[in-house]
Every structure is written in structure tokens, then in C-alpha cells.
Amino acid sequence: MNLLNTFFNIPILIETFPLLLSGLLVTLEIGVTSIAAGLAGGLFLALVRLYGAGPIPFFAKIYIDIFRSIPLLVLLIVVYYALPFVGIRFSPFVSAVVALTLVSSAYTAEIFRAGIEAIPHGQFEASQALGLSGRHMMIDVILPQAIKIVIPPLTNNCINVLKDTALASVVAMPDLLKQATQAQALSANPTPLIGAALIYVALLWPLVTIVARLEKRFGGEKRP
Amino acid sequence: MSPLIQITNLKKAYGIFTVLHGIDLDIAEGEVVCVIGPSGSGKSTLIRCINRLEAFSSDSSIVVDGVTVGPGKALAKVRAEVGMVFQSFNLFPHLTVLKNVMLAPMRVRGNKPEDAERKARELLSRVGIAEQAEKYPGKLSGGQQQRVAIARALAMEPKVMLFDEPTSSLDPEMVGEVLDVMKRLAGTGVTMIVVTHEMGFARQVADRVIFMDGGRIIEQGTPGEIFDNPKEERTRGFLRAVLNH
Ligand SMILES: Nc1ncnc2c1ncn2[C@@H]1O[C@H](COP(=O)(O)OP(=O)(O)O)[C@@H](O)[C@H]1O
Ligand SMILES: [Mg+2]
Numbered sequence: 001m002n003l004l005n006t007f008f009n010i011p012i013l014i015e016t017f018p019l020l021l022s023g024l025l026v027t028l029e030i031g032v033t034s035i036a037a038g039l040a041g042g043l044f045l046a047l048v049r050l051y052g053a054g055p056i057p058f059f060a061k062i063y064i065d066i067f068r069s070i071p072l073l074v075l076l077i078v079v080y081y082a083l084p085f086v087g088i089r090f091s092p093f094v095s096a097v098v099a100l101t102l103v104s105s106a107y108t109a110e111i112f113r114a115g116i117e118a119i120p121h122g123q124f125e126a127s128q129a130l131g132l133s134g135r136h137m138m139i140d141v142i143l144p145q146a147i148k149i150v151i152p153p154l155t156n157n158c159i160n161v162l163k164d165t166a167l168a169s170v171v172a173m174p175d176l177l178k179q180a181t182q183a184q185a186l187s188a189n190p191t192p193l194i195g196a197a198l199i200y201v202a203l204l205w206p207l208v209t210i211v212a213r214l215e216k217r218f219g220g221e222k223r224p
Numbered sequence: 225m226s227p228l229i230q231i232t233n234l235k236k237a238y239g240i241f242t243v244l245h246g247i248d249l250d251i252a253e254g255e256v257v258c259v260i261g262p263s264g265s266g267k268s269t270l271i272r273c274i275n276r277l278e279a280f281s282s283d284s285s286i287v288v289d290g291v292t293v294g295p296g297k298a299l300a301k302v303r304a305e306v307g308m309v310f311q312s313f314n315l316f317p318h319l320t321v322l323k324n325v326m327l328a329p330m331r332v333r334g335n336k337p338e339d340a341e342r343k344a345r346e347l348l349s350r351v352g353i354a355e356q357a358e359k360y361p362g363k364l365s366g367g368q369q370q371r372v373a374i375a376r377a378l379a380m381e382p383k384v385m386l387f388d389e390p391t392s393s394l395d396p397e398m399v400g401e402v403l404d405v406m407k408r409l410a411g412t413g414v415t416m417i418v419v420t421h422e423m424g425f426a427r428q429v430a431d432r433v434i435f436m437d438g439g440r441i442i443e444q445g446t447p448g449e450i451f452d453n454p455k456e457e458r459t460r461g462f463l464r465a466v467l468n469h
Pocket of ligand 2 (some may be wrong): 267268269389
């Protein structure tokens with residue numbers, strides 16, 4: 001009974017729930033913005049890595065390797081606490097989105113590249129033989145097929161980005177985790193933290209099961 | 225009249241391995257040319273250079289309908305005029321048969337969707353698959369897929385059609401339906417270059433038969449000359465091998 005009162009105190013949960021929900025909203029704002037920007041950036045990086053002129057593919061590869069190596073927390077702290085020393089000052093929200101997007105686009109680029117490379121060469125040749133421009137070949141023929149292949153790993157990446165938004169609390173962003181820790185301090189009870197954990201699980205569990213199902217559906221299918 | 229396709233000193237190498245040793249070949253408008261020869265002799269490479277799916281040596285020249293085939297802007301023009309049919313069909317699996325045929329006319333020629341669709345349906349009925357228009361390519365037999373591929377290439381109203389062993393990956397019972405479409409096409413005045421192992425087709429349809437070996441044109445002539453009276457020993461050996469199996 002005591003344990004329940006400590007870790008799952010219903011009155012405290014009810015009291016702090018609006019706070020947690022406002023935190024969830026911030027988490028979603030950071031997450032969705034970073035996911036969208038990461039998708040666009042990742043697709044761009046994948047295309048210039050595969051088809052860029054001269055040294056561009058090399059630089060794209062360097063970018064991708066660096067941002068897949070750097071710990072997100074380190075990057076976030078650099079963006080928020082170090083960049084002001086050179087006069088670049090971002091709000092907590094922008095800092096979080098920038099850091100998440102930089103990293104997410106590096107991972108997304110590799111996912112898109114793998115998807116494009118999985119398309120049989122004959123699809124490129126048939127498009128070229130018909131006279132399609134490089135742009136139309138990509139938009140009408142290659143990407144629609146590649147995107148089907150990359151939906152499971154992209155969804156996986158979305159999950160990671162949504163989880164990583166919790167790091168934004170270290171730059172004083174009032175996200176779900178930050179609100180929970182604050183509520184915990186105010187009420188002198190860890191229940192809000194448990195509530196936050198449950199909200200994270202409720203948010204991400206469906207995505208996790210969707211990925212598993214997608215992987216089963218697309219994974220077994222071998223292309224010629 | 226100058227030839228529709230003018231190939232001069234066509235050379236192609238992969239590293240130190242030379243695939244084409246300076247081929248000279250002119251093809252007249254409306255001509256149907258069949259290219260035969262053993263596997264690895266450079267037949268595919270030759271026709272793939274014509275629309276520059278393969279890059280070739282810079283001292284070689286290919287001119288199609290007055291346009292020099294090379295990297296850059298003019299290439300788009302050449303490719304729009306040159307249709308190609310592949311051994312492995314290469315239909316777009318995520319588009320319906322109809323959309324496969326409509327795509328290039330809309331994107332390359334800028335045709336309106338209604339016009340592209342009308343033309344696509346017309347072509348699909350010409351190759352005998354009008355009823356399959358709404359299906360996806362994966363649901364069709366190999367012979368049907370190859371006929372869609374022919375319709376797709378024809379939708380661009382090309383001056384030249386290139387065929388790279390169009391029946392080689394088909395089950396035997398489907399070879400005839402594709403060859404029939406090609407025979408009818410040959411009667412319409414389209415210039416055709418057909419790489420094929422179907423000697424019966426070559427004999428019946430070709431204006432000229434070219435025998436290649438080792439990256440060179442060894443002998444060429446009318447079907448009668450090549451099949452009934454080959455001059456070169458290598459041609460005789462090849463024909464003996466393919467006709468007596
Ligand atoms: N991408 C490639 N890299 C290296 N060698 C190749 C490549 N493509 C074709 N070749 C070689 O070029 C030669 C001619 O090939 P190809 O034109 O396909 O012959 P064919 O169509 O007459 O069978 C073959 O010896 C083949 O092995
Ligand atoms: Mg070949």
C-alpha cells in the first residue's frame with residue numbers, strides 16, 4: 001500500500017497530469033519537426049551522395065559518418081552551450097530540433113541510399129531509355145519503389161528520434177521528461193515520472209509493433 | 225539520302241578488355257536489322273551504345289537522325305527518338321500497365337493525361353492486351369509483359385526501336401506472341417535493330433542480318449546471303465551450332 005502511494009499516487013497523478021500532457025505536446029512538437037526535417041535532409045543527402053558531381057558525394061559521406069558517430073547528448077550540449085561563444089544563440093526548442101535533425105538526417109540518408117540501391121538496375125535503364133530526365137526517373141520510378149522498401153527502417157528511425165527528444169530536457173526544454181521531473185520535485189513524489197514513462201510507452205508501443213509487422217511483410221520479399 | 229543511324233569507329237572497352245573494336249555501321253530509315261552472334265560477342269553493347277546506356281570511346285561517333293549521341297543536352301533528344309525493349313522487360317512494377325505506357329509521353333513529350341491515355345489504350349490493343357490495362361505488371365505472363373514493354377516504347381513514337389533478345393527470357397509457348405507483334409511492327413516502317421537468337425524471325429523479317437563475333441562485325445547481308453550462303457567460316461560455324469541443336 002505504501003509502495004503504491006509512493007510510486008503510483010493517483011491524486012498526485014491526476015493533479016500533475018495536465019502538466020505531463022503539456023510536456024507531451026512539446027515532445028511531439030520537437031519530435032515531429034525533427035522527423036520531418038530529418039526526412040527531407042536525409043533524402044537530399046542520399047541523393048547527393050549517390051549522384052552529386054565532383055567531390056560532393058565525398059563530403060556527403062563525411063557528414064553522414066560524423067553525425068552517426070557523435071553522441072546526440074554531446075551534440076545538443078555543443079549546439080546549446082558552446083555555439084553562443086561564437087555568437088550563435090538558439091532557443092532550447094531550436095537547439096533540440098537542430099541537434100536531432102542533424103543526426104536523424106545522417107541515419108535517414110543511409111536508409112534512403114540502401115533503398116535506392118536495392119532497386120534493380122533495369123528500372124534505371126528503362127527510365128533512361130524512355131528519355132525520362134534524372135528528376136522524373138527519381139520521382140516517378142525509383143523513389144516510389146524505394147520508399148516501400150525503406151518504410152520499416154524509417155519508422156524505426158522515427159521511434160529513435162521520438163525517444164531522443166527526452167534529451168531536450170537538459171537544455172531546459174519543457175518536454176515530457178522535464179515536466180515530469182519538475183512535477184516530481186514539486187510534489188515530492190516520483191509518481192509523475194512513472195506517469196511520463198507510461199506515456200512514452202503508450203506513444204511508442206504502437207509504432208514498435210507496426211515496425212515489427214512491416215518488417216515481416218516487406219522483409220521476406222526478395223526483389224529480382 | 226543519309227542513313228538514319230550512322231555508327232563510325234565505335235569502340236568500347238571495360239578496363240583493358242575491349243568489347244567493341246571500332247564498328248562501322250549505317251542503318252537506313254525503315255530498315256529492319258537483325259544482329260546475331262555468339263554470347264559475349266558485343267551485340268548488347270552495340271545497341272546499348274546507340275542510346276548511350278553505355279558510354280563509348282571519345283574517338284567514336286554515333287549520329288541518330290542528325291543528332292550526335294554524346295553526354296549532355298542532345299542525349300535526351302536521342303533517347304526520346306530511340307525506343308528500347310529489354311530481355312528482362314523492366315516494366316515499372318508500382319504502376320499499372322496503362323500508367324507504364326502513359327508515363328514517358330506525359331513526362332518527356334508533355335502530353336496531356338487524356339491524350340496519353342488514349343494513345344496508351346490504342347497501343348495496348350495493338351499488342352493485344354487492352355483488357356489488362358488496369359493490372360499491375362506482376363500479374364501478367366512474361367509474354368504479356370514484353371508486349372506491354374513494346375507498347376511502352378512505342379508510346380514515345382520513336383524513329384528507331386532497339387530490341388535486346390526480347391524473347392530470350394520467355395517460356396517457349398510465349399515466344400510466338402511477342403514475335404508476332406514485332407513482325408507486325410516491322411511492317412509499319414519503324415526502323416528496328418533486333419538482337420536475337422530467333423533465326424526464323426531474322427530470316428523472315430530482316431532486311432539485313434549482321435553476324436558479330438569478338439566485338440567485330442564479321443559478315444552482313446540479306447537473310448538469304450547470311451543463312452543460305454555464308455562466306456565466313458565463323459558465320460558457318462555459328463549457324464551450324466544454333467541450327468542443329
Ligand atoms: N559491365 C561490364 N563489365 C565488364 N565486362 C562486361 C560488362 N558488360 C559486358 N561485358 C563484357 O562485354 C562482352 C560483350 O558483352 P555483350 O555486349 O553483353 O555481349 P552479347 O550481348 O553479344 O552477349 C562480354 O564479354 C561481357 O562479358
Ligand atoms: Mg546480350
